[in-house]
Amino acid sequence: MKHVQDTTTLYNGVKMPWLGFGVFKVKDGEEVVEAVKTAIQAGYRSIDTAKAYNNETGVAQGIRESGIAREDLFITTKVWNGDQGYESTLAAFEASMERLDLDYLDLYLIHWPVKGKYKNTWRALEKLHKEGRIRAIGVSNFQIHHLEDLMTDSTIKPAVNQVELHPLLTQKELREYCSKHQIQIEAWSPLGQGHLLEHPLLQDIAAKYSKSPAQVILRWDLQNGIVTIPKSVTPQRIRDNADLFDFELTMEDIERINQLNENKRFGSDPDNFNF
Numbered sequence: 706m707k708h709v710q711d712t713t714t715l716y717n718g719v720k721m722p723w724l725g726f727g728v729f730k731v732k733d734g735e736e737v738v739e740a741v742k743t744a745i746q747a748g749y750r751s752i753d754t755a756k757a758y759n760n761e762t763g764v765a766q767g768i769r770e771s772g773i774a775r776e777d778l779f780i781t782t783k784v785w786n787g788d789q790g791y792e793s794t795l796a797a798f799e800a801s802m803e804r805l806d807l808d809y810l811d812l813y814l815i816h817w818p819v820k821g822k823y824k825n826t827w828r829a830l831e832k833l834h835k836e837g838r839i840r841a842i843g844v845s846n847f848q849i850h851h852l853e854d855l856m857t858d859s860t861i862k863p864a865v866n867q868v869e870l871h872p873l874l875t876q877k878e879l880r881e882y883c884s885k886h887q888i889q890i891e892a893w894s895p896l897g898q899g900h901l902l903e904h905p906l907l908q909d910i911a912a913k914y915s916k917s918p919a920q921v922i923l924r925w926d927l928q929n930g931i932v933t934i935p936k937s938v939t940p941q942r943i944r945d946n947a948d949l950f951d952f953e954l955t956m957e958d959i960e961r962i963n964q965l966n967e968n969k970r971f972g973s974d975p976d977n978f979n980f
């Protein structure tokens with residue numbers, strides 16, 4: 706990847722930017738409007754929201770005010786746990802599209818693998834995809850066993866699996882499984898929600914390249930073939946997190962970062978969540 710707008714090609718041919726802008730915990734209204742505008746100005750072309758983030762309306766306003774053409778953007782939202790099931794997912798999708806002020810969506814994800822529900826939810830996503838309402842459909846927080854189960858009797862396989870992934874949770878097995886099945890891995894909380902930025906090894910590597918620890922982690926994602934979606938409401942950080950294309954980590958430094966894995970989660974465990 707050489708440029709902020711470079712893309713990965715999903716197995717169905719859809720192009721998805723390697724770098725996206727996450728908006729979890731960004732308040733609807735002025736905060737999210739300004740953050741989205743700043744991100745688009747800094748070169749981000751992908752925005753990751755969810756019904757659960759309660760800011761789809763503000764995301765839409767930020768996009769409108771940025772003046773960018775719709776076809777130049779890649780918008781992701783997600784079906785929330787309480788909406789899972791066939792009919793309720795179809796209704797939740799229409800409500801998200803209304804709030805997002807869109808007539809097609811780039812990527813719709815099942816937010817969490819709700820037991821007994823996610824297969825019927827997937828049927829709804831397949832229908833919307835076949836109708837041309839969504840360019841790519843995928844999942845989030847799916848472990849290998851959830852993916853195996855989903856793919857045993859689905860006609861379309863997920864194009865993306867968005868999971869918690871950062872240097873303390875490198876998800877090696879899941880990444881290998883997804884790579885084998887041409888499912889693009891996308892990292893949520895890539896900066897460990899900000900907790901990883903004081904890590905001595907990351908600070909050491911950052912100093913060597915005259916970059917920040919955040920930039921080192923995001924570059925580690927990109928060089929590992931992982932789509933990444935850092936969040937910030939701080940204009941300078943939004944810009945810095947997209948300034949990743951003037952340096953390259955050596956294989957040795959990538960390996961040093963890989964060794965930090967502790968299987969440590971900052972978020973919930975997909976096998977043991979309760980929302």
Ligand SMILES: NC(=O)C1=CN([C@@H]2O[C@H](COP(=O)(O)OP(=O)(O)OC[C@H]3O[C@@H](n4cnc5c(N)ncnc54)[C@H](OP(=O)(O)O)[C@@H]3O)[C@@H](O)[C@H]2O)C=CC1
Nearest residue numbers: 727728729893894895896897898899919935936937938939
């Ligand atoms: N599918 C899922 O279940 C989930 C998906 N996500 C998605 O992933 C996105 C990213 O994850 P998120 O949990 O937000 O956490 P991140 O790992 O992106 O970290 C965000 C935190 O790091 C701080 N930060 C960002 N950039 C820098 C920087 N350059 N230097 C110092 N601090 C920095 C931010 O502060 P500040 O904003 O104050 O600048 C914020 O506190 C979410 O916004 C959401 O879109 C997240 C969780 C779950």
Ligand SMILES: O=C1CO[C@H](CO)[C@@H](O)[C@@H]1O
Nearest residue numbers: 729755757758972973980
């Ligand atoms: O994306 C996420 C952030 O918001 C949700 C809770 O409000 C989380 O569960 C989820 O993983």
